[in-house]
Amino acid sequence: EIVLTQSPATLSLSPGERATLSCGASQSVSSNFLAWYQQKPGLAPRLLIYDASTRATGIPDRFSGSGSGTDFTLTISRLEPEDFAVYYCQQYGSSSWTFGQGTKVEIK
Amino acid sequence: EVQLVESGGGLVQPGGSLRLSCAASGFTFSSYAMSWVRQAPGKGLEWVSAISGSGGSTYYADSVKGRFTISRDNSKNTLYLQMNSLGAEDTAVYYCAKLLGYCTSSSCRGAFDIWGQGTMVTVSS
Numbered sequence: 001e002i003v004l005t006q007s008p009a010t011l012s013l014s015p016g017e018r019a020t021l022s023c024g025a026s027q028s029v030s031s032n033f034l035a036w037y038q039q040k041p042g043l044a045p046r047l048l049i050y051d052a053s054t055r056a057t058g059i060p061d062r063f064s065g066s067g068s069g070t071d072f073t074l075t076i077s078r079l080e081p082e083d084f085a086v087y088y089c090q091q092y093g094s095s096s097w098t099f100g101q102g103t104k105v106e107i108k
Numbered sequence: 109e110v111q112l113v114e115s116g117g118g119l120v121q122p123g124g125s126l127r128l129s130c131a132a133s134g135f136t137f138s139s140y141a142m143s144w145v146r147q148a149p150g151k152g153l154e155w156v157s158a159i160s161g162s163g164g165s166t167y168y169a170d171s172v173k174g175r176f177t178i179s180r181d182n183s184k185n186t187l188y189l190q191m192n193s194l195g196a197e198d199t200a201v202y203y204c205a206k207l208l209g210y211c212t213s214s215s216c217r218g219a220f221d222i223w224g225q226g227t228m229v230t231v232s233s
Contacts, residue, residue: 035219037153044203044223045145045153056208056221088153094215095167097143097155 002027002091004100012108019076021103023089028069035090036065036074038083039102045088049074079105110134110222112204117227124194124231130187130204130224138162138182141207141216144189146200147226156202157189160211167216171197194231201226 003026013019023034032052037045047056049065052072062077076083084107089100116128130142143158157178158167166178177190187204203226209218 033217037220039153044226045220046223047208047219047221050208050219050221056219090153090219092209092217092219094217095158095165097145097158099153099155102152 001096002029002093002098004089004091004098006087006089006100006103008103009101010104010106012106013079014108015079015081017079019074019079019083019105021074021076021087021089021105023067023072023074023100025070025072025091029072029091030093032068033092034065034067034072035092036063037088037090038085039088040085048087076105110206112206112222112224114202114204114224114227117202117229119230119232120194121233122195122231125190125192126194126229128189128191128202128204128227128229130189132185132187132206135206135222137180137185141209141211141218142180142187143205143207143220144178144187145203145205145220145223146198146229147203148197148200151200154200158207158216159187160216165211165214165216191229194229196231199229199231201228 034052036049039045053065144156175193204224205220206222207218208221
């Protein structure tokens with residue numbers, strides 16, 4: 001099973017700042033099958049990025065994903081008030097799905 | 109509108125059983141693999157199980173293998189999760205989710221692009 005480790009656990013930033021979230025895999029993620037989700041309290045997760053760098057439908061272009069192999073990054077270019085939430089990375093190899101433990105982006 | 113609506117959660121005693129349902133609408137249900145994902149209170153996301161569009165292939169996390177059974181009724185556009193031998197560690201919000209991906213004859217892969225609102229399962233005496 002591929003283990004995903006996200007860092008940092010918490011990111012304290014102000015609106016307008018740039019957020020950089022990391023996701024490291026215990027082994028190479030095949031074909032960059034990696035996704036990022038946003039979750040707000042009491043709500044279901046929302047898909048932001050899949051295949052490491054493809055934005056999902058309706059996702060603003062301030063969200064971008066990059067990386068390959070074992071190191072992946074989610075970047076939010078300029079934080080909007082609605083972007084403060086928990087973010088999870090997920091790999092989806094062959095019939096197996098694992099999530100990272102999450103990064104909370106909080107208002108500084 | 110694409111929508112997933114879970115039901116069937118509740119309070120169950122340790123060792124008991126529960127069946128969750130997920131009603132799908134707004135897309136061709138039988139064309140997509142589906143999955144269940146759970147989230148214990150205050151914790152992160154855990155994949156539980158997945159099933160191909162035809163229902164012919166099923167996949168489970170080790171933590172639930174042998175206790176949970178995923179199934180679907182494409183004539184009713186509904187996904188199910190039968191949960192047996194429940195323990196306190198199964199207490200969580202259970203989400204159903206649609207796969208944005210594909211299945212071959214031997215495997216499924218894809219991110220989860222549509223999620224339901226979740227249904228709470230509490231295992232306690």
